[in-house]
Amino acid sequence: xxxxxxxxxxxxxxxxxxxxxxxxxxxxxxxxxxxxxxxxxxxxxxxxxxxxxxxxxxxxxxxxxxxxxxxxxxxxxxxxxxxxxxxxxxxxxxxxxxxxxxxxxxxxxxxxxxxxxxxxxxxxxxxxxxxxxxxxxxxxxxxxxxxxxxxxxxxxxxxxxxxxxxxxxxxxxxxxxxxxxxxxxxxxxxxxxxxxxxxxxxxxxxxxxxxxxxxxxxxxxxxxxxxxxxxxxxxxxxxxxxxxxxxxxxxxxxxxxxxxxxxxxxxxxxxxxxxxxxxxxxxxxxxxxxxxxxxxxxxxxxxxxxxxxxxxxxxxxxxxxxxxxxxxxxxxxxxxxxxxxxxxxxxxxxxxxxx
Amino acid sequence: xxxxxxxxxxxxxxxxxxxxxxxxxxxxxxxxxxxxxxxxxxxxxxxxxxxxxxxxxxxxxxxxxxxxxxxxxxxxxxxxxxxxxxxxxxxxxxxxxxxxxxxxxxxxxxxxxxxxxxxxxxxxxxxxxxxxxxxxxxxxxxxxxxxxxxxxxxxxxxxxxxxxxxxxxxxxxxxxxxxxxxxxxxxxxxxxxxxxxxxxxxxxxxxxxxxxxxxxxxxxxxxxxxxxxxxxxxxxxxxxxxxxxxxxxxxxxxxxxxxxxxxxxxxxxxxxxxxxxxxxxxxxxxxxxxxxxxxxxxxxxxxxxxxxxxxxxxxxxxxxxxxxxxxxxxxxxxxxxxxxxxxxxxxxxxxxxxx
DNA sequence: GCATGAAGTAGAATCGATTCGATACCTGAA
DNA sequence: TTCAGGTATCGAATCGATTCTACTTCATGC
Numbered sequence: 062x063x064x065x066x067x068x069x070x071x072x073x074x075x076x077x078x079x080x081x082x083x084x085x086x087x088x089x090x091x092x093x094x095x096x097x098x099x100x101x102x103x104x105x106x107x108x109x110x111x112x113x114x115x116x117x118x119x120x121x122x123x124x125x126x127x128x129x130x131x132x133x134x135x136x137x138x139x140x141x142x143x144x145x146x147x148x149x150x151x152x153x154x155x156x157x158x159x160x161x162x163x164x165x166x167x168x169x170x171x172x173x174x175x176x177x178x179x180x181x182x183x184x185x186x187x188x189x190x191x192x193x194x195x196x197x198x199x200x201x202x203x204x205x206x207x208x209x210x211x212x213x214x215x216x217x218x219x220x221x222x223x224x225x226x227x228x229x230x231x232x233x234x235x236x237x238x239x240x241x242x243x244x245x246x247x248x249x250x251x252x253x254x255x256x257x258x259x260x261x262x263x264x265x266x267x268x269x270x271x272x273x274x275x276x277x278x279x280x281x282x283x284x285x286x287x288x289x290x291x292x293x294x295x296x297x298x299x300x301x302x303x304x305x306x307x308x309x310x311x312x313x314x315x316x317x318x319x320x321x322x323x324x325x326x327x328x329x330x331x332x333x334x335x336x337x338x339x340x341x342x343x344x345x346x347x348x349x350x351x352x353x354x355x356x357x358x359x360x361x362x363x364x365x366x367x368x369x370x371x372x373x374x375x376x377x378x379x380x381x382x383x384x385x386x387x388x389x390x391x392x393x394x395x396x397x398x399x400x401x402x403x404x405x406x407x408x409x410x411x412x413x414x415x416x
Numbered sequence: 417x418x419x420x421x422x423x424x425x426x427x428x429x430x431x432x433x434x435x436x437x438x439x440x441x442x443x444x445x446x447x448x449x450x451x452x453x454x455x456x457x458x459x460x461x462x463x464x465x466x467x468x469x470x471x472x473x474x475x476x477x478x479x480x481x482x483x484x485x486x487x488x489x490x491x492x493x494x495x496x497x498x499x500x501x502x503x504x505x506x507x508x509x510x511x512x513x514x515x516x517x518x519x520x521x522x523x524x525x526x527x528x529x530x531x532x533x534x535x536x537x538x539x540x541x542x543x544x545x546x547x548x549x550x551x552x553x554x555x556x557x558x559x560x561x562x563x564x565x566x567x568x569x570x571x572x573x574x575x576x577x578x579x580x581x582x583x584x585x586x587x588x589x590x591x592x593x594x595x596x597x598x599x600x601x602x603x604x605x606x607x608x609x610x611x612x613x614x615x616x617x618x619x620x621x622x623x624x625x626x627x628x629x630x631x632x633x634x635x636x637x638x639x640x641x642x643x644x645x646x647x648x649x650x651x652x653x654x655x656x657x658x659x660x661x662x663x664x665x666x667x668x669x670x671x672x673x674x675x676x677x678x679x680x681x682x683x684x685x686x687x688x689x690x691x692x693x694x695x696x697x698x699x700x701x702x703x704x705x706x707x708x709x710x711x712x713x714x715x716x717x718x719x720x721x722x723x724x725x726x727x728x729x730x731x732x733x734x735x736x737x738x739x740x741x742x743x744x745x746x747x748x749x750x751x752x753x754x755x756x757x758x759x760x761x762x763x764x765x766x767x768x769x770x771x
Numbered sequence: 772g773c774a775t776g777a778a779g780t781a782g783a784a785t786c787g788a789t790t791c792g793a794t795a796c797c798t799g800a801a
Numbered sequence: 802t803t804c805a806g807g808t809a810t811c812g813a814a815t816c817g818a819t820t821c822t823a824c825t826t827c828a829t830g831c
Contacts, residue, residue, distance in 0.1 A: 093811090095787095096789080096811060096812080097811080107810090109809065126547040127787085128786085130489040130550075130787075133488070134786090134818085136788090136789080137485075149510040149517075150511055150713060155505045172528060174526075174528075176514070176517050189481060332717060359717065364694070439818060440818095450817095450818085451780075451821095452781080454818070455779095457818095464780090483817050486786090486816070486817035486818035489786050489787065491818090492786075
């Protein structure tokens with residue numbers, strides 16, 4: 062009664078702007094108490110049929126939608142997770158992101174972008190988001206330039222799941238695919254085509270995926286009766302440019318010694334390698350076979366179409382959400398087993414040519 | 417004083433779990449009132465230097481971070497916007513998204529994905545997000561399958577900005593680049609190379625961008641002294657598959673009548689067209705020139721590298737954020753002028769061959 | 772010397788929900 | 802008839818901030 066002293070809200074001069082209805086409005090219209098409305102809406106208490114009907118009717122008539130900010134405050138959670146993604150234009154990350162988004166949407170959880178690069182002081186920013194309860198948890202897609210230590214710190218402040226990477230020393234829940242097996246299969250594919258002079262264009266040594274893939278390649282090489290240590294190894298950074306550069310290094314020698322197959326640790330590097338080959342006038346796969354890893358959508362648009370290993374990117378993303386939401390609810394952090402990968406044989410590999 | 421009756425919190429049995437500090441804790445430690453703390457933190461009231469120092473010290477000692485849920489409730493805004501994006505794997509959308517994310521991050525605004533496809537009943541879901549104050553506003557990247565009417569409804573419930581598309585009938589704020597000019601320039605490029613037998617592979621007729629590009633193409637054709645209405649026109653849907661299909665239709669005729677240049681309304685369709693050409697044994701650009709629109713990153717990785725029109729995708733995204741945040745603050749919806757585009761001439765176009 | 776006003780501070784209301792505890796009613800058992 | 806126990810309902814406290822109002826000081830001007 063002593064309320065509307067002098068027309069309280071009036072920010073907008075013009076349109077009388079009808080304030081959105083609140084639970085109180087619903088309660089008044091249905092002539093019940095606030096708690097009853099809440100019980101009906103959340104199905105969290107006993108309510109007589111007729112009153113329930115009155116409430117629902119009022120909700121509909123008023124077009125009531127609960128205010129999530131208020132709800133979040135009480136609930137102490139925001140039904141929102143962050144996705145730290147180094148680069149959206151990289152289709153592999155984008156596919157994982159789609160999986161994340163899909164799985165989250167099914168649980169009415171929102172997904173927000175967190176690109177550390179853009180915001181400058183990446184980690185402390187993410188940590189702040191977690192601490193201030195703007196985010197319930199974080200899914201981390203590790204780029205080559207992630208500082209892993211800071212990631213460990215993050216786990217102190219809130220639930221974090223790592224995707225497509227692993228942190229050997231620490232028990233950080235993570236979702237990965239079977240990198241080693243995929244690597245072994247694609248390398249075996251090359252040896253089965255008769256290739257013996259190979260070269261490996263690896264990813265950053267400190268990354269678990271790169272290390273795993275390298276192990277896989279070597280297993281296959283050994284299995285083919287070759288000496289893994291005799292295979293030239295070049296360390297790149299998973300980027301296209303490094304693939305191009307390392308391909309040049311690897312292939313710049315006399316035709317007799319030149320590798321007949323280039324094993325690239327991911328598709329981006331393979332694209333770089335293809336690019337060099339074209340520039341150098343080397344035919345793929347006649348002069349040199351090239352393989353990648355990831356199976357980016359563009360891999361099958363290139364000329365020649367790229368032989369590679371498909372990772373179930375969407376599924377990885379979805380799995381990560383499942384894991385993270387579990388953690389948010391207090392479950393134990395148990396990482397799922399590595400997801401299966403599939404070899405995609407296309408035109409960038411061929412039998413070793415007579416010579 | 418009559419407050420702390422009987423040890424309030426104790427949820428977690430185990431670890432004594434130190435509850436995150438609240439403003440009240442800060443106030444107590446600094447021996448000032450709640451309001452004083454708030455004044456210091458928001459710089460919204462006069463505070464004596466010594467007390468200010470005490471507050472800041474307490475904040476640091478406690479590691480206090482404001483609870484954003486509570487803040488949102490009071491503030492009636494969540495510093496979060498939604499990005500409706502049909503497809504993340506499409507690099508053009510991804511680049512716009514990066515721009516959006518960057519501009520938003522600079523203003524401490526979060527960006528959440530909203531992929532209508534995934535959630536099923538897209539629009540009503542977005543509308544609910546807006547109504548329930550989980551989102552302050554929406555940036556809409558229109559895909560070919562967007563129902564424009566529902567978009568108009570969305571504007572009733574909250575601020576919405578449309579990117580890379582326009583809604584002719586309605587005054588919906590939008591951010592676009594100069595489609596018509598880009599189209600005119602790339603078509604002029606073809607006519608200047610001597611091409612006279614052209615074919616246009618257009619986008620969905622109902623989309624403004626497609627219509628604008630078509631106008632641009634026709635202007636250039638007319639300017640070259642040719643009859644725009646004599647140029648065969650095929651309507652696609654901006655997808656790769658339609659480009660492939662329409663290219664087949666367009667090119668399936670005797671070599672004398674066959675178009676010497678294919679004008680594709682976007683890169684995806686152009687990629688499809690290139691794919692058909694390869695399959696059909698047509699050399700690009702010797703037998704037929706192909707152009708696209710957008711300048712996807714992959715456009716320059718194809719063989720041949722694609723001649724196209726670059727749209728400033730990141731900038732479009734950033735501009736959209738600026739516009740939207742303005743709207744949220746109650747500014748008038750004035751769309752910026754179309755952003756400039758640039759012609760990228762590469763190897764998929766060449767002079768008409770002697771014949 | 773006293774009114775005037777500005778600066779600094781505290782207290783309390785508020786945002787819009789959820790939920791605990793208390794109350795009122797009704798049923799069936801003793 | 803009475804009391805235990807369940808069901809339906811309400812009021813009030815609460816979540817963690819912001820902000821309006823009121824009060825106290827202290828300096829200044831006449």
